[in-house]
Amino acid sequence: MTDNPSGSDAEPNTPNDPSRNPVHRVDGGDEPRHPSELPSRTSEVKRQWRDRSRRSRTSAQRLASRPQVDARRTEAALEELAGVKAVCTYLSRSPEPDTLELARGLVAAGTRVLAPVLTDGRGHGLGHPAWAWFTPEDVRPGLWSIPEPCGPLLPADSIKQCDVILCSALWVDRRGYRVGVGGGWYDRVLEDRRTGAPVWAVVDDCEIVDEVPRQPWDLPVDAAFTQTGLHPLG
Numbered sequence: 001m002t003d004n005p006s007g008s009d010a011e012p013n014t015p016n017d018p019s020r021n022p023v024h025r026v027d028g029g030d031e032p033r034h035p036s037e038l039p040s041r042t043s044e045v046k047r048q049w050r051d052r053s054r055r056s057r058t059s060a061q062r063l064a065s066r067p068q069v070d071a072r073r074t075e076a077a078l079e080e081l082a083g084v085k086a087v088c089t090y091l092s093r094s095p096e097p098d099t100l101e102l103a104r105g106l107v108a109a110g111t112r113v114l115a116p117v118l119t120d121g122r123g124h125g126l127g128h129p130a131w132a133w134f135t136p137e138d139v140r141p142g143l144w145s146i147p148e149p150c151g152p153l154l155p156a157d158s159i160k161q162c163d164v165i166l167c168s169a170l171w172v173d174r175r176g177y178r179v180g181v182g183g184g185w186y187d188r189v190l191e192d193r194r195t196g197a198p199v200w201a202v203v204d205d206c207e208i209v210d211e212v213p214r215q216p217w218d219l220p221v222d223a224a225f226t227q228t229g230l231h232p233l234g
């Protein structure tokens, strides 16, 4: 684990490293209360964290170790989730931490897997969060090359059927706040989860940091799931 977004196995620190610069240690206190308001300084800082993630995740070193890191995480997650009836997970695209092998393993072990659906099946974006049950043989490319299940479309609140929720994240901090790709997809769907259903952000060890910028709508996750297993947060 590391307290900065460059990480020991990522890039060296630079003066622009968001975690090193006090101006980036903001908690959203001056944030707009409505999404339609002008982009704030915190939004700009989140954008810098996203850029840094892209650079780090596509570095030669990270890409080279990706298969081993993913295999370790998948094995640990299958062990941790043994016996769970239903799990939500995003279906990964490179260079995200892999969840496709995990989803296949879960289904093989008898766990139901609910995954995000972003299109109507003809390439048009839905414009609102939706889900479908995952079966390994029935997956299509959706928006932005994100794989999605082809099964019947289910509403956003179907997340209620899941006992554990695995969400995507670029960074997650010790309080559980995450920086995601920026659509607010998880901030919206997590509101509907069953009370007490744990939410785990799937990241690599070096993506757990001390503090990321937080905005009023951000919902914290309960843990990070990495190649070294489950790390409770908050």
Ligand SMILES: Nc1nc2c(c(=O)[nH]1)N(C=O)[C@@H](CNc1ccc(C(=O)N[C@@H](CCC(=O)O)C(=O)O)cc1)CN2
Binding pocket: 090, 091, 092, 093, 096, 116, 118, 144, 146, 147, 168, 169, 180, 181, 182, 183, 184, 185, 186
């Ligand atoms: N694999 C995967 N599935 C996921 C997510 C994710 O982060 N990863 N999501 C996490 O919330 C939700 C979908 N939200 C997303 C929002 C934006 C982009 C995205 O890549 N946007 C483009 C630019 C889009 C544009 O041109 O307008 C990009 O970032 O390059 C991806 C997913 C649910 N499914």
Ligand SMILES: Nc1ncnc2c1ncn2[C@@H]1O[C@H](COP(=O)(O)OP(=O)(O)OP(=O)(O)O)[C@@H](O)[C@H]1O
Binding pocket: 034, 035, 036, 046, 168, 178, 179, 180, 181, 182, 183, 184, 185, 186, 187, 188, 215, 217, 218
């Ligand atoms: N509950 C919500 N309902 C509607 N819009 C929301 C909600 N939560 C967040 N948003 C909007 O989504 C946008 C992106 O939010 P944010 O930057 O927190 O994304 P993210 O959490 O990093 O991304 P994601 O959840 O897609 O991985 C913001 O403009 C925000 O206004």
